[in-house]
Amino acid sequence: MTNDILVFAEQRTGKVNPVTYQAFSVAKHLATKTGGAVHACIIGKGVREIAAGLGGYGAKKVFVADDAELEFYRALPYARALTAAIDAPDPRIVLLPATFMGRDLAPRVAARKRAALATDCVSVDVAADGLHVRRTLFSGKVFGEYKLVGDRLQMVSIRANAFPAAPKQDGSPEIVNVPLLLTDSDRRLQLTEIVRTGSGVKDVTEAEIVVSGGRSLKSEANFKIIYELAEALDGAVGASRAACDAGYQPHSRQVGLTGKVITPKLYIACGIDGAIQHLAGMRGSKVIVAINTKKEAPIFNVANYGCVADLFTLVPLLTQEFRKLRHHA
Amino acid sequence: MRIATVIKQVPDSNASIRVLADGSGIETAGLKMVCDPFDEFGVELAVQLREKRSDVEEIVAFTVGPEKASEIIRTALAMGADRGVHVCDPAFASRNEIFLAEVLAAAIRKEGKSFDLILCGKQNIDLDSGELGPALGEFLDLPHVGATTFLEVAADGKSFKARRRIEGAEEAVECGTPALLTIEKGLVEPRYPSLPNLMKAKKKPVAVLTAKDLPGLDGASVGTALLSLTPPPPRPPCKFVEGEPEQMARELVRLLREEAKVV
Numbered sequence: 169m170t171n172d173i174l175v176f177a178e179q180r181t182g183k184v185n186p187v188t189y190q191a192f193s194v195a196k197h198l199a200t201k202t203g204g205a206v207h208a209c210i211i212g213k214g215v216r217e218i219a220a221g222l223g224g225y226g227a228k229k230v231f232v233a234d235d236a237e238l239e240f241y242r243a244l245p246y247a248r249a250l251t252a253a254i255d256a257p258d259p260r261i262v263l264l265p266a267t268f269m270g271r272d273l274a275p276r277v278a279a280r281k282r283a284a285l286a287t288d289c290v291s292v293d294v295a296a297d298g299l300h301v302r303r304t305l306f307s308g309k310v311f312g313e314y315k316l317v318g319d320r321l322q323m324v325s326i327r328a329n330a331f332p333a334a335p336k337q338d339g340s341p342e343i344v345n346v347p348l349l350l351t352d353s354d355r356r357l358q359l360t361e362i363v364r365t366g367s368g369v370k371d372v373t374e375a376e377i378v379v380s381g382g383r384s385l386k387s388e389a390n391f392k393i394i395y396e397l398a399e400a401l402d403g404a405v406g407a408s409r410a411a412c413d414a415g416y417q418p419h420s421r422q423v424g425l426t427g428k429v430i431t432p433k434l435y436i437a438c439g440i441d442g443a444i445q446h447l448a449g450m451r452g453s454k455v456i457v458a459i460n461t462k463k464e465a466p467i468f469n470v471a472n473y474g475c476v477a478d479l480f481t482l483v484p485l486l487t488q489e490f491r492k493l494r495h496h497a
Numbered sequence: 498m499r500i501a502t503v504i505k506q507v508p509d510s511n512a513s514i515r516v517l518a519d520g521s522g523i524e525t526a527g528l529k530m531v532c533d534p535f536d537e538f539g540v541e542l543a544v545q546l547r548e549k550r551s552d553v554e555e556i557v558a559f560t561v562g563p564e565k566a567s568e569i570i571r572t573a574l575a576m577g578a579d580r581g582v583h584v585c586d587p588a589f590a591s592r593n594e595i596f597l598a599e600v601l602a603a604a605i606r607k608e609g610k611s612f613d614l615i616l617c618g619k620q621n622i623d624l625d626s627g628e629l630g631p632a633l634g635e636f637l638d639l640p641h642v643g644a645t646t647f648l649e650v651a652a653d654g655k656s657f658k659a660r661r662r663i664e665g666a667e668e669a670v671e672c673g674t675p676a677l678l679t680i681e682k683g684l685v686e687p688r689y690p691s692l693p694n695l696m697k698a699k700k701k702p703v704a705v706l707t708a709k710d711l712p713g714l715d716g717a718s719v720g721t722a723l724l725s726l727t728p729p730p731p732r733p734p735c736k737f738v739e740g741e742p743e744q745m746a747r748e749l750v751r752l753l754r755e756e757a758k759v760v
């Protein structure tokens with residue numbers, strides 16, 4: 169085993185997931201402690217050009233698995249490719265983004281490689297006995313400090329927006345091809361289609377700003393004002409479970425324990441009470457704004473800014489103000 | 498078809514969690530424990546498959562947990578599972594989901610006959626990791642579909658179409674059985690077991706397995722150790738923006754620009 173660190177650079181349809189760049193900044197920090205080099209690996213079809221660009225983020229070598237069978241994510245072929253990409257440089261640490269892909273892929277590879285794995289970490293550091301990480305438990309109600317046992321491969325996935333992105337600099341990495349030897353058992357699952365959900369509007373996991381509405385919106389049509397505010401902020405629309413279960417919004421927009429867990433820069437909760445299960449999905453946001461008619465609503469306990477107001481009056485006014493701001497910018 | 502569901506007992510999502518003063522664990526006295534809501538989706542899906550098809554021979558609920566976890570096996574049996582397998586041994590008390598997956602894989606393999614579908618929750622609300630399902634798939638050498646939002650099993654039970662949630666989209670997949678699926682919210686709504694079904698559940702068989710029954714699991718795969726637990730850092734107190742709606746809107750925008758610097 170070397171002291172090197174390998175970053176799994178996630179791409180879909182040629183676009184690198186931005187959390188990848190956050191993983192690079194973690195990798196650089198860890199490398200100063202292990203004394204090893206930072207490498208990257210990228211899996212897909214026609215991804216050599218992206219691979220070359222990863223040098224700018226600090227990758228010395230980029231291990232590339234480029235194959236028609238890897239065009240779209242499937243757990244088994246990607247697990248095969250990632251395992252091969254790990255075996256080549258034999259790193260001590262592998263970092264992945266804790267995205268849908270990273271969360272799906274990392275446990276499979278960790279089980280295969282008998283690696284230590286910590287998922288969705290908000291801090292990572294090198295200690296004498298292995299890596300120490302912090303992550304949440306009990307749907308964000310508790311933080312846990314974990315040690316990864318140091319005598320084996322250590323895999324860590326990192327939570328979106330918990331770390332700064334590495335700046336892009338100059339650098340041309342050495343490209344190393346990873347041979348892909350798929351077996352028939354790797355082909356048991358076939359991808360047939362990728363279907364956009366939420367009518368093509370930005371997803372809550374993809375936006376830096378999320379505007380959410382609750383049951384108090386009372387109808388799908390009334391969500392229009394939430395969409396307009398989100399649009400003025402170039403953000404995404406989320407919803408409480410009560411709003412989704414009532415059919416005002418699709419389940420894909422639900423934020424919370426049984427919805428999506430997000431950590432945007434700004435979260436605006438409109439007419440959301442702040443039930444513990446909703447907080448589970450958004451309490452890690454950097455700045456939280458709550459708009460609610462009821463001053464005692466628990467959402468105000470986690471909000472940075474609170475407006476005790478009727479959302480049907482305030483939200484359109486906010487949209488106007490933000491539009492003015494854009495107009496002047 | 499034979500279906501396995503994997504379930505876990507976790508603190509109720511409404512419960513507040515108190516960390517022990519020494520950070521070694523959480524206060525469990527008086528803590529309400531329930532079947533994980535995502536795992537209930539898996540049980541419900543299995544029961545609905547049986548209601549829709551005539552070829553579902555058996556639904557077996559598996560769990561690893563202390564004696565008290567027998568409660569959630571009863572829940573699954575009352576929802577419609579046929580029997581339970583409860584792996585209960587202090588040797589298996591672990592907060593590492595890869596190890597738990599290895600224990601469950603051994604318990605499932607011990608059945609001898611294989612399952613066509615293995616259904617797990619997308620993740621569990623106690624460890625927030627989602628590692629269990631994919632790792633169990635790996636240990637059982639099965640393909641897995643993570644975060645399933647749609648499932649249609651072919652008439653002959655030999656294959657299925659499914660969809661899984663990703664950022665802003667869903668992947669549609671096709672796969673042969675046997676396979677493992679982890680279930681997202683939205684696919685099914687778990688039923689409340691009726692009183693008669695709760696009574697019937699008491700008569701359904703539950704096998705209890707200990708470390709003796711599952712030899713060779715020495716915990717060597719446990720790659721993580723929990724050092725300490727802490728409450729989350731407190732958020733700053735809420736700053737209430739006052740005034741008439743127009744003023745309020747202007748002031749909030751100013752604060753977000755100049756103070757928080759997020760817009």
Ligand SMILES: Cc1cc2nc3c(=O)[nH]c(=O)nc-3n(C[C@H](O)[C@H](O)[C@H](O)COP(=O)(O)OP(=O)(O)OC[C@H]3O[C@@H](n4cnc5c(N)ncnc54)[C@H](O)[C@@H]3O)c2cc1C
Pocket residue numbers: 381382383384407408409410411422423424425426427428438439440441442443444445446449459460461462465477478479480510534
């Ligand atoms: C196992 C489990 C999992 C769950 N998972 C989730 C989850 O993932 N996400 C989630 O959100 N919930 C989840 N819930 C549900 C959660 O407990 C709450 O029921 C839900 O979040 C309530 O949604 P709400 O705040 O929109 O509705 P309500 O509780 O009805 O609150 C509406 C709020 O709007 C305010 N209001 C009303 N009118 C106006 C107005 N004109 N202007 C401004 N404010 C107004 C009210 O004061 C109130 O605070 C889960 C529950 C369970 C048991």
Ligand SMILES: Nc1ncnc2c1ncn2[C@@H]1O[C@H](COP(=O)(O)O)[C@@H](O)[C@H]1O
Pocket residue numbers: 522561562563564584585586587588589590591592
């Ligand atoms: N006898 C047991 N058999 C299996 N799992 C257990 C047992 N006792 C505790 N656990 C589980 O192991 C984890 C850690 O428990 P503890 O170490 O008691 O905090 C928890 O998820 C418990 O549910």
